[in-house]
Amino acid sequence: MPFNIQKIRNDFPILSRKVNGYPLVYLDNAATSQKPKQVIDSIVDYYSNYNANIHRGVHTLSQEATDAYEASRKKIQTHFNAKEAFEIIFTAGTTHGINLVANGFSGILKKDDEIIVSAMEHHSNIVPWQMLCEKTGAILKVIPMNEEGVLIFSEYEKLLSEKTKLVFVNHISNALGTINPIEKIIKKAHEVGAVVLIDGAQSCSHIKPDLQKLDVDFYVTSAHKMCGPTGVGILYMKEEWGNKLPPYQGGGEMIAEVTFEKTTYATLPHKFEAGTPNICGGIAFGAAIDYLNSIGFEAIEKHENELLKYASEKLLEIEGLKIYGTGPDKTSVVSFNIEGIHPYDIGTIVDKLGIAVRTGHHCAQPIMDFYKIPGTVRASFAFYNTLEEVDALVNAVKKAKMMLS
Amino acid sequence: MTIEAIQEELIDEFSMFEDWMQRYEYMIDLGKSLPLIDENLKTEDKLIKGCQSKVWLNSEMKDGQIIFTADSDAIITKGIIAVLVRVFSNQKPQDILDANTDFIDEIGLKEHLSPTRANGLVSMIKQMKMYALAYQTQLKN
Numbered sequence: 001m002p003f004n005i006q007k008i009r010n011d012f013p014i015l016s017r018k019v020n021g022y023p024l025v026y027l028d029n030a031a032t033s034q035k036p037k038q039v040i041d042s043i044v045d046y047y048s049n050y051n052a053n054i055h056r057g058v059h060t061l062s063q064e065a066t067d068a069y070e071a072s073r074k075k076i077q078t079h080f081n082a083k084e085a086f087e088i089i090f091t092a093g094t095t096h097g098i099n100l101v102a103n104g105f106s107g108i109l110k111k112d113d114e115i116i117v118s119a120m121e122h123h124s125n126i127v128p129w130q131m132l133c134e135k136t137g138a139i140l141k142v143i144p145m146n147e148e149g150v151l152i153f154s155e156y157e158k159l160l161s162e163k164t165k166l167v168f169v170n171h172i173s174n175a176l177g178t179i180n181p182i183e184k185i186i187k188k189a190h191e192v193g194a195v196v197l198i199d200g201a202q203s204c205s206h207i208k209p210d211l212q213k214l215d216v217d218f219y220v221t222s223a224h225k226m227c228g229p230t231g232v233g234i235l236y237m238k239e240e241w242g243n244k245l246p247p248y249q250g251g252g253e254m255i256a257e258v259t260f261e262k263t264t265y266a267t268l269p270h271k272f273e274a275g276t277p278n279i280c281g282g283i284a285f286g287a288a289i290d291y292l293n294s295i296g297f298e299a300i301e302k303h304e305n306e307l308l309k310y311a312s313e314k315l316l317e318i319e320g321l322k323i324y325g326t327g328p329d330k331t332s333v334v335s336f337n338i339e340g341i342h343p344y345d346i347g348t349i350v351d352k353l354g355i356a357v358r359t360g361h362h363c364a365q366p367i368m369d370f371y372k373i374p375g376t377v378r379a380s381f382a383f384y385n386t387l388e389e390v391d392a393l394v395n396a397v398k399k400a401k402m403m404l405s
Numbered sequence: 406m407t408i409e410a411i412q413e414e415l416i417d418e419f420s421m422f423e424d425w426m427q428r429y430e431y432m433i434d435l436g437k438s439l440p441l442i443d444e445n446l447k448t449e450d451k452l453i454k455g456c457q458s459k460v461w462l463n464s465e466m467k468d469g470q471i472i473f474t475a476d477s478d479a480i481i482t483k484g485i486i487a488v489l490v491r492v493f494s495n496q497k498p499q500d501i502l503d504a505n506t507d508f509i510d511e512i513g514l515k516e517h518l519s520p521t522r523a524n525g526l527v528s529m530i531k532q533m534k535m536y537a538l539a540y541q542t543q544l545k546n
Contacts (some may be wrong), residue, residue, distance in 0.1 A: 020425070342479035344458045349481075352425050374458070374478065403430055404480055 003299045008384050011036035011291075015384065022354025025389045030174050030333055030380035031358055032224045033205055035288075039227055042287035046280045054279055055270070069279055072286030073269070079289050080219070081210045082236055086268040089235040089242075090282050094201040095124040097220035097235035098168075100272060101197055102128040104245030105166065111137030114163040116194075118143045118151055118180065119370065120173040123363045125199050129168060138165070145370065149176040150327035157188060164194040171203035175362040175378065176325025177308075177333030179203070186216050195241070201225060205382065206304060206331045208297045211236055223281065228288030232281030235272070242268040249274040300383040304332040307381040307390060314394045318401060324367075324376055332381035335362075338397075341404050343377045349400035350377075355393055408500055411492050412508040419512035428513050432484030439487040442474045453528050458482045460529060464536040470495050471540055473533065485514065485526055493533050498544065501537035506530055 009015050012034045017024050026034060046068070052061035054069050070085075077085040091097040109115075115129050119142050133140050141164075143156045151169075167189040172179050186196045197218035200209060204221045211219055218241065222233035237245070247254055247265055251274035256264040265271045292300070311334050315321055320339035337343055347359030360375040361368045368375055379393055406414075422428045446463045453460040458479035465472050473494040477483040492508075493501050509515060514526070 342458055342482075344479045345481045349429065352429070403426070403433060 003295070003303060005303070005384070005386055008295065009386075011038065012384055013037060013040070019354040019356070020352050025355040025385075025392045027379040027381060027385065027389070027393060028356045028358050029205070029382040029385075030177075030202060030225070030362075030378065032230065033227050033382055034384070035227055035229070036291050038291045039229070039284050039287045042284045043229065043280055046283050051280075053276055065279055065283075068283045068286075069277075072282050075286045075289055076234055079208065079293070080236060081212050083212055084239060087236055087239055087242060089237065089269045089272045090277050091220070091233045091235050092231055092278065093222040093224070093233035094199060094220045097218075097233060098124060098197070098199065099128050100235055100248040101218050101220075101237075101245070102132045103248050106132055106135050107246060108244075109136040109138045109165060112163065113138040113165045114141055114159075114161070115139070116141045116143060116156070116159050116164055116167045116169075116189075118169045119145045120149065120151070120176060120178065120180075120364065120367055121168070121170055122174050122199070122201070123365070125168055125170060126366070129166075143169070145178075145367075148327045149173065149178050149325035149367075151178075151180055153181070153184070156185065160188060160192050160194070162192055164189065164192050167194050167196045168199065169196075170199040170201070171209065172200075172206070172331050173325065173364070173367070174202045174333075175364040175367050175376070176327075176335055177202075177330040177380075178325050178327045179207075179329040179331060181329075182216070183214055186214055190215070202331070202333075205292070206297075206301060217241055223285040223288060226285075226288050227291055228285040229281045232278045232285050234285075239268065242271070245272075247271050247274065251275040295383060303383050304381055307385055307387065308332040308334065310387055311379065311381065311390045311393065314390060315397065318394070318398060320401075321397075324371055324373075333378060334380075335376040335378045337373060337376055338401055341401065343373075343375045345404050346377045346397060346400045349403060350393070350396040353392075353396040353399065355396050357393070408492055408496055408504045415488065415492070416508055416511045422513075425513070429481065432488075432514075433480050434484075435487040436477075436480045436483030436485075439476070439483055439490065440474065442476045446474070447476060453525055453532050460486060460525065462486070462529065462532055462536075464533075464540075466540050466543075469544075470497055471501065471537060473536075482525075486529055488512070488514075489526075489529055489533060493537075498537040498541035502534060502541060 014034050050061050050064040052065040054066040073088050074085050076088050082088055115138055117129055129140055141159045143151050145151050169180055169185055171182055182198050189196045195217045198216050200219055200221035205226045217238050219236040224230040254266050254271050254274040256266050315336060322337055324335045343359040347357055350357055358378045362378060442463060447461045451461045451463050453462055458477055460477045460482060463474045473490045475486045475490055477486055
C-alpha cells in the first residue's frame with residue numbers, strides 16, 4: 001500500500017481538533033500515541049455487541065468474547081514472532097510486566113548476585129530492580145553511556161560475569177530515542193548464563209521485533225504507545241521461564257484446582273492472568289496491531305526517519321539549541337534545550353500555539369543528571385505527523401525563544 | 406494597600422492585553438523584575454515541590470506583616486510567583502488567610518490553577534497561606 005499521509009490522518013479523529021485556537025500538532029507520541037477509528041470502533045463494537053466475561057461462560061456471548069480475546073493473543077504472537085501463543089501474557093502495561101518478572105525473581109536471586117541495567121532506563125525499569133535488590137541482597141550494576149547518549153558496549157562487557165543473573169535494558173530510550181543494540185546485548189548476556197528482559201515500551205510503534213530471532217527471555221510493551229488503548233500490554237516470556245516463575249497475583253482464572261489445603265495453578269498463560277482481564281483492551285490491542293501492519297513497518301520507519309532528519313536539521317538552525325541523544329541509531333525523538341531557557345517555559349509557550357510536546361525529566365532522572373540539566377523539551381513523532389507540523393514546531397520554538405530571552 | 410486593592414490593580418493591568426501572547430510577555434517581564442534573592446536562601450526546605458521547575462519561597466515577619474521573597478529557575482513560573490508576591494507580601498497573616506484568589510481567573514491565568522499543572526500555582530498559594538497560618542499562630546501565643 002502506498003504511504004498516503006492524508007488518508008492516514010483521516011483515520012485519527014483527534015488530529016482534526018484545535019487547541020488554543022490552533023490546529024493540534026501532536027508531538028508527544030513517546031508518551032502515548034493517538035488512536036485510529038479502527039481501534040476506537042473495535043472498542044465500541046465489543047461493548048455494543050459481545051461484552052461478556054471470558055474463559056468460563058458456556059453462553060454465546062462469552063464464547064464470542066473469549067474467541068476474540070484469544071484471537072488477539074494469537075495476532076500478537078504472530079506479530080512478534082513468539083513461538084507459542086501462551087508465551088504472550090496480557091498485562092496492564094509495561095510497568096506491570098516488569099514488576100511481574102521482578103517479583104518472580106525475588107525467590108530465585110541470592111545475595112551478591114548481580115543485576116545489570118543501563119544508564120538510560122526509565123524509572124519503571126530502575127525502581128523494581130532496586131526493590132528486588134533490597135529484598136534479595138543482589139547488587140545493581142549500571143552500563144554507562146557516552147555524551148551522544150549511546151551505551152558504552154565495552155563497559156557492558158566488563159560488567160558481565162558468572163555473577164550476572166539478570167540484564168534489563170530498554171530497546172529504545174524514551175528520553176533520547178537511542179536504539180540500543182539489543183541483539184548483541186542479549187547474546188553477550190547469554191554467554192555468561194544471564195537472563196535478559198527488554199523493555200519495548202518505546203520501540204514497538206517504530207519497529208517490529210522478532211522475538212525468536214532475538215532469543216530474548218522476556219520482552220514487555222504497552223498497547224497505548226502502539227495506537228491501542230491504555231491499561232493493556234504484554235509480557236512475552238519464553239515457555240521455560242513461564243514454567244519456572246511463580247504466579248504474581250492470586251485469584252480467579254489463574255488456578256487449576258482449589259481446596260483449602262492446596263491450590264494448583266493453571267497452565268500458561270492463565271497462571272499469570274489472575275482475575276477478569278482487560279478484555280476490551282486486549283481485543284482493541286489486536287485491532288491496533290492490524291492497523292499498524294496495514295500501513296507497514298517499513299513505510300512507518302521510512303516516514304519517521306524523514307521527520308527526524310528534517311526536525312533535527314531545522315531545530316539546529318536555532319542558535320543556542322542543543323539536541324540530546326545524537327547517536328547514529330535513533331527513532332523519531334528529538335530531545336532538546338535552548339541555552340539559558342528552562343524547558344518548561346518553552347513547553348508552556350508552544351502549547352499556547354497548539355503544539356503538544358513533553359517537557360521535564362521524562363521519568364529518566366539519571367539521564368538528566370548525566371547531562372546536568374533539569375530536563376528537556378521532547379518532540380516525538382509518529383507516522384501520522386507531517387513535515388508541515390515540524391515547521392509549526394520550529395516556528396513555535398523560535399517564537400518562544402524570542403519571548404523568553 | 407489592601408490585598409483586594411492590589412488584586413483590582415492587577416486585573417486592570419491585565420485587562421489591557423488583547424491576547425495571550427501579550428499577557429505572557431508581561432508575565433515574563435514581571436518574572437525578570439522579581440528581586441533576586443540571596444543564594445543561601447535557596448535551600449531544600451524553602452523549595453516548593455513542583456514537578457518541573459523549582460520555586461523557592463522565603464518569608465519573614467516584620468512589624469506584624471509577612472514579607473515574601475521568591476525565585477524560580479523557570480521564567481514564566483517566576484512571573485506567576487511575582488504576581489503572588491505582589492498580592493500577598495507586606496500583608497498581615499490574617500488578611501492573607503482570609504484572602505480569596507478569584508483574581509487569578511480574571512487575569513487569565515486560570516489554566517495554571519489545575520492541580521496537574523506542573524508549575525504548582527496551587528502549591529505556591531497553599532505554601533503562602535501555610536506561612537500565614539504559622540505566623541498567625543505565633544502571634545496568638
